[in-house]
Amino acid sequence: MTKTWKLTVAAALMGLALAAAPAVASDSAKPSSGPAGAVVAQQDHGASTGAHVAEVVGEAAHGGEHKGGFPPFNPATFGSQLAWLAVSFGVLYFLMSRVTLPRIGRILEERHDRIARDLAEASQRRAESEAAQIAYEKALTEARGKANAIAGEARNRLNAETETNRKSLEAALTVKLEEAEARISTTKTNALSHVRGIAVDTAQTIVNTLVGTTPAQQDTESAVDQVLSRKAA
Amino acid sequence: MNIDPIHQFEVQRYADLLRVSGVSFSFTNASAFMIGIVGAIFLFLTFATRGRTLVPGRMQSVAEMSYEFIAKMVRDSAGNEGMVFFPLVFSLFMFVFVANVIGLVPYTFTITAHIIVTAALALLVIGTVVIYGFWRHGTHFLHLFVPSGVPSFLLPFVVLIEVVSFLSRPISLSLRLFANMLAGHIALKVFAFFVVGLSSAGIAGMFGATLPFFMIVALTALELLVAVLQAYVFAVLTSIYLNDAVHPGH
Known part of the structure; x- marks a missing residue:
């Protein structure tokens, strides 16, 4: 001035x-x-x-x-x-x-x-809208991630539950199987233990029928044992 | 009818006001036009910007364009420091421009067709350069005449040439405007006299007078161009000279 x-x-x-x-x-x-x-x-x-x-x-x-x-x-x-x-x-x-x-x-x-x-206002508005866009995309990504996480968690939980169920079921089945096997084996053993008696009785009866005399219990048993042991071999 | 092509340049006294040692400061037609030009510029620019609207109307656009035009001219020539001279260059441009254009209207007086007026304006410019240059830069202003990088044996001649060219600036600045205005107005008047002279010689003369008549039309267009151009040239040269006052070193 x-x-x-x-x-x-x-x-x-x-x-x-x-x-x-x-x-x-x-x-x-x-x-x-x-x-x-x-x-x-x-x-x-x-x-x-x-x-x-x-x-x-x-x-x-x-x-x-x-x-x-x-x-x-x-x-x-x-x-x-x-x-x-x-x-x-x-x-x-x-x-x-x-x-x-x-x-x-x-x-x-x-x-x-x-x-x-x-x-300036326009650029500020644009920045704001861009920020909003970014925030929106971020929120979207986060939501997607969260959804994925939830889905994964649910899947894992379900998998784990299924696994547990399967395992307990398998365990139960194994127990039952073992029981059954044990029962079978005892039955088998029982049955096998009866085989000698039956064979002895049958052999005595057959000999009695064919020969008319009943062999001695002792001889029959030894003969049957002999046969059985041969068969087993 | 006055058939003297020089008559239009005559200064006519309207009122005798003051006389100092035999020189009259009377109010003349030149004075009237000077006052009228200043009034016209101020009133137009004030009226044009009365609305101060954000989106300018036609007249406000003219005012703003003239402002920005001169501002850009000064800034381009003399830099931002040269903007202290913006009002001076703007006033000079508007004054010369309006004086030149008003002078084209028949029966008006063209103040820029007087050597004393253009010389005064040119001396105002050079005086401003010298005074501001010394005031701002002191003796460093004299470096204006000593270009750097000149061999020492050539220096006296170069300085002489620089001084002569500096001294010739006000002369060329004033004579250019004066001569353009004077010659244009005389040419217009001469062709106008041809029209009048020929048409007074009967029907054939009237037909013959159409040729100089169209010459007047063409010359008027040319003179309008010259009027605008000379105002522009005056303002541009002023800005360039003022640059020396702001930045005296080459």
Whole structure:
């Protein structure tokens, strides 16, 4: 802000310096009765009569003949032009730097801020939605994992139960089998133990029928044992 | 009807205000146009931005575009430090631009067709460069005239050339604008006189006058281009010269 002030002051000083320079120049040109001299005379005339409202500066007679020469090069008009240029451009610079440019700048800044804010908000929203998406996917994965775990657990539990049942069943069956086997073997043993008696009795009966005499219990038993042992061999 | 092509450049006194050592500071048509230009710029820019709307209308767009256009120009030429001169370049551009364009309207006065006005503006620019350059950089500002990497036996000549080129800047800056404006307006007026002169010579002359008439139309379009272009050139060169004040080292 102080910078713009300094520049404003510098511009004003510049304008004043420029306005003063031709004043000196035309001052020195006056005695030589050049165009400036004519102007002064004409100006005096204009001021004294006051007849012309719009009067050509540096021109003796209105209507084509230029005593002041080519108007842009007529030094008589320089002072007035420079003074008014300094004033008007100074005012323009002041208005622009103080009022108009900050005003437009503020509008642009507000828009820029608004756009930036909206973009930030949009990106934040997007981040939020992405986070939600990730959270959703995570939850989904977790749920899936949990479901898998539950299913696995259930399967394992069922497997274990089945195993246990099977084992207990097998154990029970084994026990029953063993019992049955034991029973069979005892029955078999019993049956086998009866075989010798039956064989002895049968042999005595057969011999009695064939021979008519009943052999001695002792002989029969030994004979049967002999046969049995041979068969067993 | 005044058939003098120079007549349009005449400064006409409306009111005598002050006279210091024989030089008049009277209120003239030039003064009126200067005040009018400043008023037009300020009123337009204020009116255009009255809504301060987020989505700009047509006029606000023009105001914003001119702002951003000059801001970009200054930033590109003189960098961010050069933005202290943004109001100056903006004021210069708008002043010259509006003066040039208003001058194209018939019966108006073109203040930029006066060498004293363009010279004052050019000297304002160069004066700002010199004053700001010394104020900001001190004697280091003089490095502007001493390019680095030049063999020592060539240095005096190079410095001389740099000084001459620096001194010629205000001259070229002011003469370019002045000459363009002056020549364009004289050309327009000359062709206008052809039309008037020919058409006063009867039916055949009227037919003959169509040619310069269309020339006026074409020239007006060209002059509009020149008016805009010269304002742009003035602003661009101003930014480039101001860059020397901000960054004097080559």
